[in-house]
Amino acid sequence: MIVFYVLFYIFVVVILVQLFFYAYVFSKVKQKSHSNISTDRPFISVIVCAKNEANNLEKFLPSILNQDYPDFEVVLINDSSTDGTLRVMERFKAMHSNIKIVNVKNIEAFWGNKKYALTLGIKAATHNHLLFTDADCKPVSNQWIAEMSRCFSKDHRIVLGYGAYAKVKKSFINKLIRFDTLMTAVQYFSYSRLGQPFMGVGRNLAYTKELFFEARGFMDHMHIKSGDDDLFVNQIATAENTVICLSKNSFTESPSKKSYSDWIIQKRRHITTAKHYKLRHKAMLTLFYLSQFLFLTLSIALISTLFYWEVVVGLISLRYIVLFITLTLAAKKLEEKDLIPLFPILEIFLIVSQFSIFIKNLISKPNRWK
Known part of the structure; x- marks a missing residue:
């Protein structure tokens, strides 16, 4: 007893x-967004790192290129793809003058390391304000760049956005994945509001190039293949330099995994980085x-x-x-x-x-x- x-x-x-x-x-998360939103419209470099993403670039890249924003470039990073990714990038570049391509080839020291490819893309970016998303993501509106960029200020050099997954009717696994994404977002948004930002998601994340190099880029965790988004934010984010963006027009959307086993594999990769967070x-x-x-x-x-x-x-x-x-x-x-x-x-x-x-x-x- x-x-x-x-x-x-x-x-x-x-x-x-x-x-x-x-x-x-x-x-x-239920509180209103910060009131000190900037009215400036800084030049933006949108960075998309792609590895074997030819089909996704065909489908989702137009939603980035059609953004209603006066001054932005799109830096497309081809991370040693073996499909038609580079050809797709070159075709879009021929039609859009604001596209820059960074073609990354594997080297022995950084074989298959996304952080190496991203570093080269960041170095090639023309502008100081960087906005990141994935090749299989699309902004939910043409105001994505505008809404995320408005959150930058003299003090706020990191902007945490929401990367949703597309809804699939009558799919329980889709709802489970989206619930997990909701819970993750509730946590990193809430802790940021409490002055303890600890992660962001690469599907919708912004920070300045200046801050990236001040932090020595990914060098402190380059040996860890995962964590180009959450580990980097965990390393450099503070109560003073981080802000969240909850505007509905700032969200991005990606297709979710279709099977439970595929989602578990993806989730396992994401969770492994957590052991490298600050204590x-x-x-x-x-x-x-x-x-x-x-x-x-x-x-x-x-x-x-x-x-x-x-x-x-x-x-x-x-x-x-x-x-x-x-x-x-x-x-x-x-x-x-x-x-x-x-x-x-x-x-x-x-x-x-x-x-x-x-x-x-x-x-x-x-x-x-x-």
Whole structure:
């Protein structure tokens, strides 16, 4: 019987931790954007790094080239592709004078390293303000560059944007991927608002070329093949130099993985970089994910034994009420409203998936980049 008392009190602590995150930390996404938006329209270099992305460039590059912005160039980086990527780039360049191509060939020291290719592209960029996206991404509006660039200021030299995944009707895996993306965004937006920015996503990220070279580029983690976006932001972002952009016109959208197994492989690659975050960031992320796992397992254990079941059910209900309030506001802000009715189910699947990924990553290391 004493075991059940111990589990019950651990459960109470876990609920308090969860309420702290959902009621306080994650509530920051619902707040209005910063009021000190710049009216300047700086010259922008949009950077797209592509490896074997011929088809995606054909499909998505026009949405970048058709942006309603007076002064921007598009730097296309061909990272040692073996398909028709370079030919597609050259064809677009023949039609658009604001395209610059950087053709990267593998060298032994940086074989298959996306950071090396990105570094060459950044060096080739004409302008100081850099805006990054992926070859399979498209801005949701022709105001993407305008909205992201407005967030730059004398102090704000990093802009964190939202990179959504396209909705697929009647697809549970698509909803799970989008829920995971929503939860990730809620975290990095909220922590940035709290003065603790810790990551960004390369699908929609901006920073200055000047800041990149002040930080010695990717040199501090060049040996780690992943993390050209989140590790770099984790390294250089501060409360003073980072701002978030929540304007709906600033979002980008990418096609999501179609199968659960493909998504798990992608997710494993992304998660491996987290162990290289700063200690305080690893601690806060670990605390949240551990509390998620303990909430699920202890809820099942205590309800199945009916130990103090009235209190347990009450605490679970309180936790879900707070979760629904916070995530509903965030989902509306980030245009993910269709996920709201499925929050409890999606959360359970996500917790189980994350635990599975954790075990798999302990056994073997995933690969990175194409």
